[in-house]
Amino acid sequence: MNQAELSAFKQFVDREGVLLEGAAREDLAGVLQGCDPVLGEVLEYALFGGGKRIRPLLAILAARICGRNDRELYRLAVAFEYLHVATLVHDDVIDNARQRRGRDAVGHRFGMAAAILAGDWLHARSMHLVGRYAGPRGLDIFCHSTAGMVDGEFLQLRYVADPEVTEEQYFSVIHRKTALLIASTCEIGALFGGAGKKQQLSLALYGDRLGTAFQVIDDLLDYQGDSAATGKAIGNDFVEGKMTLPLIRAFAAAGREDRDVLASLLRQDRTDPAVQARFSGLVDALGGFSSARQSAEQMVGEAVSALDVFARGGNPESLAMLKALAGYVLARDK
Amino acid sequence: MNQAELSAFKQFVDREGVLLEGAAREDLAGVLQGCDPVLGEVLEYALFGGGKRIRPLLAILAARICGRNDRELYRLAVAFEYLHVATLVHDDVIDNARQRRGRDAVGHRFGMAAAILAGDWLHARSMHLVGRYAGPRGLDIFCHSTAGMVDGEFLQLRYVADPEVTEEQYFSVIHRKTALLIASTCEIGALFGGAGKKQQLSLALYGDRLGTAFQVIDDLLDYQGDSAATGKAIGNDFVEGKMTLPLIRAFAAAGREDRDVLASLLRQDRTDPAVQARFSGLVDALGGFSSARQSAEQMVGEAVSALDVFARGGNPESLAMLKALAGYVLARDK
Numbered sequence: 001m002n003q004a005e006l007s008a009f010k011q012f013v014d015r016e017g018v019l020l021e022g023a024a025r026e027d028l029a030g031v032l033q034g035c036d037p038v039l040g041e042v043l044e045y046a047l048f049g050g051g052k053r054i055r056p057l058l059a060i061l062a063a064r065i066c067g068r069n070d071r072e073l074y075r076l077a078v079a080f081e082y083l084h085v086a087t088l089v090h091d092d093v094i095d096n097a098r099q100r101r102g103r104d105a106v107g108h109r110f111g112m113a114a115a116i117l118a119g120d121w122l123h124a125r126s127m128h129l130v131g132r133y134a135g136p137r138g139l140d141i142f143c144h145s146t147a148g149m150v151d152g153e154f155l156q157l158r159y160v161a162d163p164e165v166t167e168e169q170y171f172s173v174i175h176r177k178t179a180l181l182i183a184s185t186c187e188i189g190a191l192f193g194g195a196g197k198k199q200q201l202s203l204a205l206y207g208d209r210l211g212t213a214f215q216v217i218d219d220l221l222d223y224q225g226d227s228a229a230t231g232k233a234i235g236n237d238f239v240e241g242k243m244t245l246p247l248i249r250a251f252a253a254a255g256r257e258d259r260d261v262l263a264s265l266l267r268q269d270r271t272d273p274a275v276q277a278r279f280s281g282l283v284d285a286l287g288g289f290s291s292a293r294q295s296a297e298q299m300v301g302e303a304v305s306a307l308d309v310f311a312r313g314g315n316p317e318s319l320a321m322l323k324a325l326a327g328y329v330l331a332r333d334k
Numbered sequence: 335m336n337q338a339e340l341s342a343f344k345q346f347v348d349r350e351g352v353l354l355e356g357a358a359r360e361d362l363a364g365v366l367q368g369c370d371p372v373l374g375e376v377l378e379y380a381l382f383g384g385g386k387r388i389r390p391l392l393a394i395l396a397a398r399i400c401g402r403n404d405r406e407l408y409r410l411a412v413a414f415e416y417l418h419v420a421t422l423v424h425d426d427v428i429d430n431a432r433q434r435r436g437r438d439a440v441g442h443r444f445g446m447a448a449a450i451l452a453g454d455w456l457h458a459r460s461m462h463l464v465g466r467y468a469g470p471r472g473l474d475i476f477c478h479s480t481a482g483m484v485d486g487e488f489l490q491l492r493y494v495a496d497p498e499v500t501e502e503q504y505f506s507v508i509h510r511k512t513a514l515l516i517a518s519t520c521e522i523g524a525l526f527g528g529a530g531k532k533q534q535l536s537l538a539l540y541g542d543r544l545g546t547a548f549q550v551i552d553d554l555l556d557y558q559g560d561s562a563a564t565g566k567a568i569g570n571d572f573v574e575g576k577m578t579l580p581l582i583r584a585f586a587a588a589g590r591e592d593r594d595v596l597a598s599l600l601r602q603d604r605t606d607p608a609v610q611a612r613f614s615g616l617v618d619a620l621g622g623f624s625s626a627r628q629s630a631e632q633m634v635g636e637a638v639s640a641l642d643v644f645a646r647g648g649n650p651e652s653l654a655m656l657k658a659l660a661g662y663v664l665a666r667d668k
Contacts, residue, residue, distance in 0.1 A: 031481065035485040035488075036485055036489045038491070038492065039488045090450050090451075093446075093450060094447040094450055112427075112428065113428040113487070114488070116424050116427060116450065117424075117428075117484045117487050120454075120484050121481055121484040121485075123457055123458070124457070124461065124480040124481050124484070125477070125481060127458065127461040127462075127473075127477065128473065128474070128477035131461070131465045131470060132470060132474070135470070136465055136466060136469070136470075139462060139466070139473070143458050143459070143465075146454075146458040147365065147455055147458050147462075150454050150455040150458070151370055153451050154369070154370035154372050154448070155370045157372070157448075158370060158372065
C-alpha cells in the first residue's frame with residue numbers, strides 16, 4: 001500500500017466507523033427502552049471501546065461491491081460487531097483476562113455475571129438482526145459459523161501444549177475460530193447485496209483467506225507485537241500453551257536436539273520470563289516467525305485474487321477498500 | 335387433578351419426552367459431525383439430565399391445539415429446551431453453583447470454559463432452529479424474550495437484599511426472567527401451528543400466566559421444597575438476597591417491629607442456618623408463603639381461562655394436557 005492508498009483507507013475506516021457507531025447506538029436506543037440501565041452501560045462500554053470494526057466493514061464492502069448501498073446495510077453490519085464483541089467478552093471471562101484493548105476487560109470492570117449476560121444479549125441480538133435483514137439463508141450461514149467458533153475453542157483446548165499438533169490441526173482450529181465468521185460476514189453481505197452465486201463464493205473465499213491470515217498475524221503479534229499497542233502482555237498464548245503456527249513451523253524445522261529443548265520449555269513454568277525468552281528466541285532462530293509471516297502473505301495474496309471477479313465494472317472504491325483491508329491485515333502491529 | 339388425569343398427564347409427558355429426546359439427539363448427531371467430541375459430551379450431559387421439558391412440551395401442545403402435528407414440530411420444540419438449558423448452564427457459572435438437578439453442574443464438572451462455550455452453542459443453535467422453522471416472525475418473538483431474560487437478570491441484581499422492592503418490581507423481574515420465554519414458546523408454537531391472531535394471543539396469555547405462576551412456585555420451593563427433590567440447598571435465594579414474593583408479602587403484612595427484624599436479618603450473615611431459620615419462620619408467621627401460593631393459584635386459574643377459546647372443537651387431548659400442565663405447576667415439589 002502506498003501513502004495515498006493508506007490515507008484513502010484510513011479516511012474510509014473513519015467515515016464508515018462513525019456511521020456504524022451511529023447505527024449501533026440507534027439500534028441499542030430502540031431495543032433497550034425500558035431495560036435496566038446497567039445493561040446499557042455494560043453494552044456501551046463493551047461496544048464502543050475503539051475496536052477496529054473489521055467485520056462490519058467487510059459486510060458493508062461485500063454488499064456494496066455487489067451493488068447494494070442503503071441505510072439498512074448498517075443495521076445488518078452492526079450484527080457482526082455485536083457477535084464479535086460477544087465472543088471477546090466471553091473469551092475474557094474464560095481466560096480471566098484483566099485487560100482488553102488497553103483498558104479493563106468487561107468482566108474485570110463489571111463482574112463476571114454482567115459479562116456473561118451482556119455477551120448473551122449481544123449474541124441474541126446479532127442473530128436477531130441477521131435473521132431479520134439477511135433472511136433464513138443468512139441466518140443459516142451465520143449460525144453455522146457461530147457454532148463453528150465454539151467448536152474451534154474446544155479443539156484449541158484439546159491441543160494445549162501438545163508438541164505433536166500438526167499444521168492441519170492448527171488450521172482447522174483457526175478456520176473455525178476466526179476465518180469462518182469472517183468468511184460468513186462477507187458471504188452474508190454479498191447475499192444481502194443481491195449477489196449471484198459466483199460473487200457470493202468469491203467473497204466467501206476472500207473472507208476465508210483474509211480471516212486465516214488475520215489469525216496467523218494475530219498469533220505472530222502475540223510474540224512479536226508491542227505490548228502497549230496490543231494492550232495485552234506478550235506471550236499470553238505461550239503461557240496458555242497455545243500451539244500456534246510459528247511454534248509448529250519451529251518444531252518442523254528443528255533437529256532432534258532443538259525439538260527436545262522446545263518440548264521441555266513448553267513443560268516448564270511458562271509464566272517465567274526467562275523460559276519465555278529462551279523459547280521465543282529458539283522459535284525465531286528456527287525461522288518459525290518468518291515462515292508463518294510468509295504464509296500469511298501468501299493467503300492475503302489468495303484473498304486479493306478471489307476479488308478478480310469484480311475487476312470489471314462493479315464498484316471500484318469498494319474493490320480498492322477490500323484490497324486495502326487485506327493489506328492492512330499484514331501491516332497492522334496490534 | 336384426579337388420579338386418572340394425573341396418570342394420563344404422566345403418560346403424555348413420558349411419551350413425548352422420548353420423542354423429544356430422539357429429536358434432540360438427531361439434531362445433535364447431524365450438526366456435531368466433525369466437531370470436537372468433548373463439545374458433544376458436554377452437550378449430552380447438559381441436555382439429557384432428566385429435566386422436566388416443560389418448554390418443548392408447551393411448544394408441541396400449542397402447535398397441536400392449533401391444528402398442526404408433524405415431525406417438524408419436534409425439531410422446532412427442541413429449540414426451547416436448548417435455550418432453557420443454555421440459560422441454566424450460564425446461570426450456574428454466574429452463581430458458581432456446584433449442583434443442578436441433584437448432580438454436578440456443567441461448569442463444576444467440565445470447567446467454566448466448557449460451560450460458557452456450550453451455553454453459547456446451545457443459544458446459537460436454538461435461534462437457528464427457531465429462525466428456520468418459525469420464520470422471521472417467530473425469531474422476532476424468540477429474540478425479544480431472550481433479550482428480556484438477560485434484562486431480567488440485571489434487574490434482579492439491582493434489587494438484591496433491598497427491603498424496599500415492590501411487588502410490581504418483583505413481577506417485572508420474573509416476567510422477563512421466566513414468563514416471557516414461556517409465553518413466547520406458546521406463541522411461537524401457535525404461529526407454527528397456523529393459528530389465527532386470537533389463538534396466538536390466547537396461548538401467549540396462557541404462557542405468561544403459567545410462567546409467572548411457575549416462577550412464584552419456584553421461589554416458594556426455594557424456602558419450602560425438599561432439598562433432595564430440588565437438588566439444591568434450601569435457602570439459596572435467601573443467601574443471594576433475592577427479594578421474592580413471599581418476602582415482599584411478609585414485609586407488606588409486617589408491623590414496624592417485624593419489618594425491622596426482617597430487614598436486620600437480611601443484613602446479617604445469610605449463610606448462617608440460625609439466621610435462615612428465624613427469617614423463614616417470620617416470613618411464614620406473617621403469611622408470606624401462603625399468600626404467595628394463593629397468588630400462584632389465581633394465575634394458574636387465569637392461564638386455564640385463557641384456553642376457553644379452544645373449548646369447542648379443536649383438539650381435546652391437547653386442551654386437557656395444557657390444563658394438566660397448569661395443575662402440575664401448582665402441584666410440583668421440585
